Amino acid sequence: MARKPVVLLLESDVTRRRMMTYNLEVEVFEVLAAESEDDVVARLTQDEIDLALVNWEGFDSGILSICQHFKASGKYVPVLVIAGPEGEEERLAAFRAGVDDIMPKPFSVPELLARIRAILRRTSPDLGGRVIRVSGLNLDVNNGRVSRDGKDIRLSQTEFRILRLGRHRRCGNQHLEGC
Template identity: 35%
Template sequence: MPKVLIVEDEEPVSLLLRYNLEAEGYEVEQAFRGDDAEIRLREVTPDLVLLDWMLPGLSGIELCRRLRARPETERVPIIMLTARGEESERVRGLGTGADDYIVKPFSVPEVVARIRAILRRAKPEVLSSVLALGDLELDRETHRVRRAGRELHLGPTEFKLLEFLMRSPGRVFSREQLLDGVWGHDVYVDERTVDVHVGRLRKVLNRTAKKDPIRTVRGAGYSFDDTFAKAG
């Protein structure tokens, strides 16, 4: 699931973009100030940044310049969003390091299409429909899971849970993080529900195999075992 950071101070615009990108299967984070976005980008590196030109705290053009100056973010694709449509401004934005430039008001489907086109060129691996770790293979498009070539039958929640864990092998997720990532921020589900679904997922995954790919970290949560991911 590609990660997109939206840096846009107009909340309705940011929410519209987030809703549509999440509907397309993207993982989305938001920042409403340029300086806040810079701090966040020092902690997490997204697959693409959707960046407004005019921002409080730090302008989008300056943030773009700083991102290109840092080794960690120099290759992260950046799409600038702006009301400035003049050719000289477009040239300035692209000259600063932006990969593309979209003038407001914009068509949301066009934004989504441009994001996909840039990611297809810059990071084709994040758009892959198949996750393969160890002897496990998960196909996002067909919603099929196989282990050692044998098809497994998962419920929709267990499928989403496995996909979420497989995207970040070795990373430990708390129950709260799993609730947000799998069930969503707007759905109230008790944390114990996570344990129930992890148990169901394990039962299916380990029915014909001995090594459990899901690791329980006492007092912290769950992770997809990175040693399993490197095996096979």
């Protein structure tokens, strides 16, 4: 079984951090929460990180310093900034510093997850796919495959869509695909 993609989340607001952690974990990401630049540097040296998700608000130009830490570590860690800089010069400076994508506010959770997956598909193709796992059943949303306990199950497109839709309805939240 493939490992979960690891997302380092830098968010100063406790409520937003909890909400974002919950949504990422529901989508089968492992989340490492950080509250400060020092936390990020510590995590960078201790943990394997596939993507950094950073809220610009509350950190402003500290994000550029964080990107420099990523570069100095010798590891490539893609960085997705939320509520990024508003001015063109600031955005260009962020991209030059190593930011991969900037997501303006307000944003939706499904779009945030789609951007994370798009970055992972480009940077770590083995992690960018979307697999929902429940009780030994694996539903690979990107490839339209289903397996149970490691054995492939052949389904028609209609059966696959019904299974995927059933997963939505069971959650009671149709805005969070695969919740």
